[in-house]
Amino acid sequence: MARQLRNGQRAELYVIDVETAEPTLRYSSDTLLFEAPNWSPDGSSLLINGDGGLFQLGVDAGELQEIFLGGIAEINNDHVIGPDGRTAFVSSEDGHIYAVGLAAGSAGPRRVTNDNGPHFKHYLHGVSPDGSWLAYIGLALNDGQVRTNVYVLPVAGGADVQLTDDAHPDDGAEFSPDGQWIYFNSERGSTVPGHAQLFRMSVSGGTPEQLTHDERVNWFPHPSPDGTRLAYVSFPPGTLGHPEDVDVQVRILEKDGTTVTLAEVFGGQGTMNVPSWDPTGTRIAIVAYPMDDH
Template identity: 40%
Template sequence: MKSNLMIHDVATGTDKLLLSFDDHMEAPNWSPDGTGLVINGGGKLFNVPLDTPKLYAIDTGFAKKLNNDHGISPDGTRLVISDETEAGESAIYTLPIGGSTPRRVTEKTPSYWHGWSPDGQTLAYTANRGEGFEIFTISVDGGQEAQVTHGFDHCDGPDYTTDGTWIWFNGEISGDVQLWRIRPNGTDLQQMTDENSVNWFPHPSPDGRHVLYLAYPAGTEGHPFGKDVELRLMPSEGGESRSLTALYGGQGTINVPCWSPDSTCFAYMSYDR
């Protein structure tokens, strides 16, 4: 199997291959300064500079079992990771952008990071506290977590809008997985898609105009790897979506925020069968 690190230009609709890997690599982030990407594979984290694209390992200290839920702070100075080395289940940690020993943020597990508030003060994540996976937030410095959603069968992929007024996420009710948005304080819940596809991992664009997401075929359970999927774009205030590209992927394709800072492009992973 080959993993392909791709860049999609929204205006032209074209896809550019940046790098291919013989290993299973996942979940690209785009740095806030626009110069590079962060991806993961084999429980490790890597930098990929755009001007000289190759893998540069990031030192994550004791954390050797990273999953694909990682990201970069809005000011570009810190990384956030989700790792199970210490706790046996996924916990959330932060560390300096250049790498170092991670500092634990969430005491409770499992917790899977997905969003960083624009002011850099709050993390959004999905977590199971005994009644299924819902959306939670916590200070980047740790402390008491706050439950944002209630009553879903499963929630995942929370990501903030650039003005911080909404958290987008995918939520499942009675087997139907659609995109939703909610205020960070847990009010004003709104369903944003009503499609036959199984919709995951919404990512609002930095310019506030669009939301990118992953669409699985109808009937898909969970967010598996190895499916024929689409990347779709919809207006940020709701409305009809359009398909940008079809690919073989799913889990690992766009699990985390992946827009370029100028909103013209986004990064994703596709895979050869």
């Protein structure tokens, strides 16, 4: 069942100027828990999920417009927009990734992922700059043990390519703007359970490079359009996983390795799970989930 708002809670979508850290409230709801904004390649709209469905929202004006999913099982907050702006790729709760046309009259949804067995789920996070590959996290359950690894997959169909193969929890796999790197978060840099940091690795594989080294728990790295910055969600020290309804920071990792805290919100899961930079690299979109008493 899709996540719902708690009593006295709202979902608020903000657009934040990266240079000034000035937030602009674009949309708020006390009935629909929406998550994970994607910015369209032309900069005109945002894509969010809520109540198992997918919605489009104008950046400057307008109301939510639901996207037809053609009978796909309810989706989660792992979705991206292809670089041509005409297709969204979504992760369904049935464990597969689908391509969905965004224009009126588009052909019905197409399943992109292969059948990797009943104990394997695909969690989408990135699409390559040329639109030909998807980056996802494969979750395998074997003998009660969960393993998550980084994979890429051709959009047109073909074999999965596994880039990591170990017991370290990984998530948030996303392409760099030049298509040469995969950014992701992982616990491979720590012996403390849940202590995720940010990494990157070549799309051809190899040893991951650690990018953050601090006491906080860092998730979902999103490279800016020019590749010089990473936006990410930073959880308090000691956080296990990426829970909902906690105080988190939205941070920017600069090219020189310094970090800037752009916002502090009550959120976490759903705040910024997927690529959320505008095409100019000057703004990002996030979701907060304030409570009346918070």
